[in-house]
Amino acid sequence: MxxxxxxxxxxxxxxxxxxxxxxxxxxxxxxxxxxxxxxxxxxxxxxxxxxxxxxxxxxxxxxxxxxxxxxxxxxWSQGVLIYSKQGQPRRINRKMPSLxxxxxxxxxxxxxxxxxxxxxxxxxxxxxxxxxxxxxxxxxxxxxxxxxxxxxxxxxxxxxxxxxxxxxxxxxxxxxxxxxxxxFIPDVYKSLHVPRIAPDQTVELAGNCLHTSTLGKGIRLVMAPQPDDWLHGTLIFSPDNNPLENCTTDEAVLAYFQENIPFIKPMMRLEDAAVLRQRPVSKIMxxxxxxxxxxxxxxxxxxxxxxxxxxxxxxxxxxxxxxxxxxxxxxxxxxxxxxxxxxxxxxxxxxxxxxxxxxDYTFPRSKPMMLEFIFRLTVGKKLRPWFPLLTNPLPMELIMESELPYSEVLKQSQGWINRVKESMQN
Known part of the structure; x- marks a missing residue:
C-alpha cells in the first residue's frame, strides 16, 4: 500500500x-x-x-x-440575468444547470x-x-x-x-x-453579501439564476444566490478605477449602489454597505x-x-x-x-x-464589443438555427453549454479571442 x-x-x-x-x-x-x-x-x-x-x-x-x-x-442555477440601469433584465438560459x-x-x-x-x-x-x-x-x-x-x-x-x-x-x-x-489579472475586486429578499419583503430576486450588471469603465457586479436566501458575489473593477474610493461613509456606499445598480437597491441595507466599505481590495494572481x-x-x-x-x-x-x-x-x-x-x-x-x-480574453472590455457580446448571447442564439455561419457561438457558450476540452473551445473561438486581445491593446 x-x-x-x-x-x-x-x-x-x-x-x-x-x-x-x-x-x-x-x-x-x-x-x-x-x-x-x-x-x-x-x-x-x-x-x-x-x-x-x-x-x-x-x-x-x-x-x-x-x-x-x-x-x-x-x-441549482438555470441561467443568468443581466441588468442595466433601465428596463427589464435580459435572461440567458443555460442547457446545462450549474450548482x-x-x-x-x-x-x-x-x-x-x-x-x-x-x-x-x-x-x-x-x-x-x-x-x-x-x-x-x-x-x-x-x-x-x-x-x-x-x-x-x-x-x-x-x-x-x-x-x-x-x-x-x-x-x-x-x-x-x-x-x-x-x-496578476488587470482587475481587482471586493466581496459583497446582500439578502436575496428585500427586508420589507416587497422584492425577491430569482433564486435560480446568477445576477450580473456591467456599469462601464470595467466595473462589473456578479451575484450568486445561496440556500440561506443570500446573494454572494463580487464587485469587480480596475485598480485605477475603484468606484468606492471616494465613499468615505457607509451612507455613501449605499447611495452609490442605489444610483448605479438599481436591482440591488431594495436588497442592500446600511449594515451590508458598512461591511463592504471595510473589506480590503483583493488582487488575483x-x-x-x-x-x-x-x-x-x-x-x-x-x-x-x-x-x-x-x-x-x-x-x-x-x-x-x-x-x-x-x-x-x-x-x-x-x-x-x-x-x-x-x-x-x-x-x-x-x-x-x-x-x-x-x-483572460473571453470578456471584452471595450463598450462596442461588450454590446456585441450581450447581443450575440441573447439575440444571436435565437438566430443561429437560421444563420449558423453568421452567429458562431462565443467561447462562453461553448464553455457553459458543452463539454468540449478547453483547447478545442479555444480553437473554435480563436477569432473572438484575438479581437478581444486587440481591443485591450488599443
Missing part, C-alpha cells in the same frame, strides 16, 4: 483523496495550513460562491453520494464525506500545518504547525494541491524542476507552469499549477477535472505513477494553458 501525502485540503486535494482511497491501494495523509472548517462559527462561513458546471460536476459524480450531498448545500455553492460549504461536504466513508487507518487530515520544504532524495516532506513546531514525514508519492500560493510549487521551482510564470509533475513521485493539480482569472468561472471546475483526468491515467497505467504522471501532463497541459487564454 502506497503512502500519498497531499498538501492542501481544499476542494481539489479532498476530491483527489476520495479518488485514491476508492482504489484501495493507498493510504492518504492531508496537510492544510488553514484551520479546520468544522471548528469555524457558522457566521464566519461565508467566503465566495463557486459555480460548479459540467466539468466539475462530472468529476464529483464519480464518488457515490457526493453530488447529492453537495446539492443540499447549494442552489452554486459557497466555497467553504463545498470544502466542508468533501471533508465530512471523506472522513465518514474511510477509516482513520487509511486517511488522516491535519489542519493548521504548512509544508515548508521537500526532500526529493529521501522522499520526505518537512512540515510546520502554526505554533512553530516542525516535523518530517515520509511519502511514496506527494501531491501539491495547495493553491495559488503553493509551497510545493515554490520548492520545485527553486530547484528548477518546474518553470512557472506569475501574473495567475500561475502558468510548463508541467504538472516532477520525476515519478510528485503531482501538481489545481491552482497550484494553473491558477486563472475567475472571469468565466472555470478555476474550480478545471481543478476538479484534473482529479478525474489523473484517475483515468492511473486506470490506463494500472497505478504505475512513473507512467501515469507524464501521461497526465501530456494530456492535461494544453487544456489548462488554453483555459488561461480563455479566462
Amino acid at each position: 502506497q503512502k500519498i501525502i497531499i498538501i492542501g485540503a481544499g476542494p481539489v486535494g479532498l476530491l483527489l483523496a476520495h479518488y485514491l482511497l476508492s482504489r484501495r491501494d493507498y493510504q492518504v495523509e492531508i496537510y492544510e495550513r488553514r484551520l479546520d472548517p468544522r471548528l469555524a462559527e457558522q457566521s464566519n462561513q461565508r467566503t465566495f460562491p463557486i459555480a460548479l458546471q459540467s466539468r466539475g460536476l462530472n468529476a464529483i459524480d464519480q464518488i457515490l453520494g457526493l453530488k447529492v450531498a453537495l446539492a443540499k448545500k447549494g442552489v 452554486l455553492i459557497d466555497r467553504n460549504q463545498l470544502n466542508l461536504v468533501l471533508l465530512e464525506h471523506l472522513l465518514e466513508k474511510h477509516s482513520r487507518d487509511l486517511v488522516k487530515v491535519k489542519f493548521d500545518c504548512s509544508c515548508v520544504d521537500i526532500n526529493l532524495e529521501s522522499q520526505e516532506a518537512i512540515l510546520q504547525s502554526n505554533n512553530g513546531e516542525r516535523f518530517t514525514t515520509k511519502y511514496d508519492r506527494l501531491v501539491g494541491a495547495d493553491g495559488v500560493g503553493s509551497q510545493v510549487r515554490e520548492v520545485l521551482s527553486a530547484r528548477s524542476d518546474i518553470q512557472c510564470q506569475y501574473d 495567475t500561475v502558468k507552469c510548463d508541467r504538472m509533475h516532477v520525476c515519478d513521485r510528485i503531482l501538481l493539480v489545481g491552482d497550484a499549477v494553473h491558477a486563472v482569472s475567475p472571469s468565466i468561472g472555470q478555476g474550480c471546475n478545471a481543478s476538479l477535472q484534473d482529479v478525474q483526468v489523473f484517475a483515468q491515467c492511473l486506470d490506463r497505467y494500472e497505478d504505475k505513477w512513473e507512467e501515469a504522471l507524464p501521461a497526465f501532463t501530456a494530456k492535461r497541459l494544453s487544456d489548462v494553458h488554453a483555459l488561461r487564454e480563455l479566462s
Whole structure:
C-alpha cells in the first residue's frame, strides 16, 4: 500500500483523496495550513460562491453520494440575468444547470464525506500545518504547525494541491524542476453579501439564476444566490478605477449602489454597505507552469499549477477535472505513477494553458464589443438555427453549454479571442 501525502485540503486535494482511497491501494495523509472548517462559527462561513458546471460536476459524480450531498448545500442555477440601469433584465438560459455553492460549504461536504466513508487507518487530515520544504532524495516532506513546531514525514508519492500560493510549487521551482510564470489579472475586486429578499419583503430576486450588471469603465457586479436566501458575489473593477474610493461613509456606499445598480437597491441595507466599505481590495494572481509533475513521485493539480482569472468561472471546475483526468491515467497505467504522471501532463497541459487564454480574453472590455457580446448571447442564439455561419457561438457558450476540452473551445473561438486581445491593446 502506497503512502500519498497531499498538501492542501481544499476542494481539489479532498476530491483527489476520495479518488485514491476508492482504489484501495493507498493510504492518504492531508496537510492544510488553514484551520479546520468544522471548528469555524457558522457566521464566519461565508467566503465566495463557486459555480460548479459540467466539468466539475462530472468529476464529483464519480464518488457515490457526493453530488447529492453537495446539492443540499447549494442552489441549482438555470441561467443568468443581466441588468442595466433601465428596463427589464435580459435572461440567458443555460442547457446545462450549474450548482452554486459557497466555497467553504463545498470544502466542508468533501471533508465530512471523506472522513465518514474511510477509516482513520487509511486517511488522516491535519489542519493548521504548512509544508515548508521537500526532500526529493529521501522522499520526505518537512512540515510546520502554526505554533512553530516542525516535523518530517515520509511519502511514496506527494501531491501539491495547495493553491495559488503553493509551497510545493515554490520548492520545485527553486530547484528548477518546474518553470512557472506569475501574473496578476488587470482587475481587482471586493466581496459583497446582500439578502436575496428585500427586508420589507416587497422584492425577491430569482433564486435560480446568477445576477450580473456591467456599469462601464470595467466595473462589473456578479451575484450568486445561496440556500440561506443570500446573494454572494463580487464587485469587480480596475485598480485605477475603484468606484468606492471616494465613499468615505457607509451612507455613501449605499447611495452609490442605489444610483448605479438599481436591482440591488431594495436588497442592500446600511449594515451590508458598512461591511463592504471595510473589506480590503483583493488582487488575483495567475500561475502558468510548463508541467504538472516532477520525476515519478510528485503531482501538481489545481491552482497550484494553473491558477486563472475567475472571469468565466472555470478555476474550480478545471481543478476538479484534473482529479478525474489523473484517475483515468492511473486506470490506463494500472497505478504505475512513473507512467501515469507524464501521461497526465501530456494530456492535461494544453487544456489548462488554453483555459488561461480563455479566462483572460473571453470578456471584452471595450463598450462596442461588450454590446456585441450581450447581443450575440441573447439575440444571436435565437438566430443561429437560421444563420449558423453568421452567429458562431462565443467561447462562453461553448464553455457553459458543452463539454468540449478547453483547447478545442479555444480553437473554435480563436477569432473572438484575438479581437478581444486587440481591443485591450488599443
